Amino acid sequence: MTEGEKDPKEVAVLLLKATMLPDGEVFPRFDQPKYTPADYTRMACHILFRCQRCGTCCTTGDPIRLRPEDAAQLAKHLKIPLNRALKKYTIPDPKKPGVLDFKHILPCKFYDRLAGGCKIYAARPWSCRIFPFLGVYGSSDQVVVNPSCPGSVETMEILTRAMEEVQREQEGYSPSTEEIRRSKEHLRRVLDEL
Incomplete structure (x- = not known):
């Protein structure tokens, strides 16, 4: 160990x-x-x-859901206003009122194929954290x-x-x-x- x-x-x-x-x-x-x-x-x-950095979660997750606090954390991490982060990176989930999804998925916009990992790992959404x-x-x-x-x-x-x-x-x-x-x-x- x-x-x-x-x-x-x-x-x-x-x-x-x-x-x-x-x-x-x-x-x-x-x-x-x-x-x-x-x-x-x-x-x-x-x-x-122990994540083996296979990228499965980042390349197959559809949708990748965000809670309001996830969107706020993303904006803070990217050092942009919340309204800009919401407009640029999210859409309302068509099946779940009040829930947001990432706009760009399959693979996730924040997945770095070359590095084999997440560019926003410290601010990744709850749905990614529990995966x-x-x-x-x-x-x-x-x-x-x-x-x-x-x-x-x-x-x-x-x-x-x-x-x-x-x-x-x-x-x-x-x-x-x-x-x-x-x-x-x-x-x-x-x-x-x-």
Whole structure:
């Protein structure tokens, strides 16, 4: 394991604990988002994921959706006014009122073929940040892995093996509610760091 990589078994332990109790039992306040076990699995996958820079996400994503905060971040990153960024780079999503899409896709206008990467990586939209572990957080009950992304396939294999190993090693172990809450909070911070 190289510096910066996470130990799959440590991530599996976090995931195992985080999925032992529903969020409602751990976060009784109404202002806390409620996530499903699949959501926590996605969060764990993001910890382990290593982009292999194949470009699949940048060359096949259609549409590439933007939230209002994504458009604002793009404008700030490009050092242009928001209205100019909206006019130059976005269109309204015809299927989702209030949602924006990038104008230029297939490949994404910000994909650099020569460098094999995104020119706006630090300001990439949420839809790009959560790729390739797709789903609607808080409602989806399964993790959808994009099979054309070699990094996602590898991540799921690594996490699955680590989960199986941890489950065998910790059979009969019952963490406290506090340990479960801390594991959930740790994984939730992953979303903020994407």
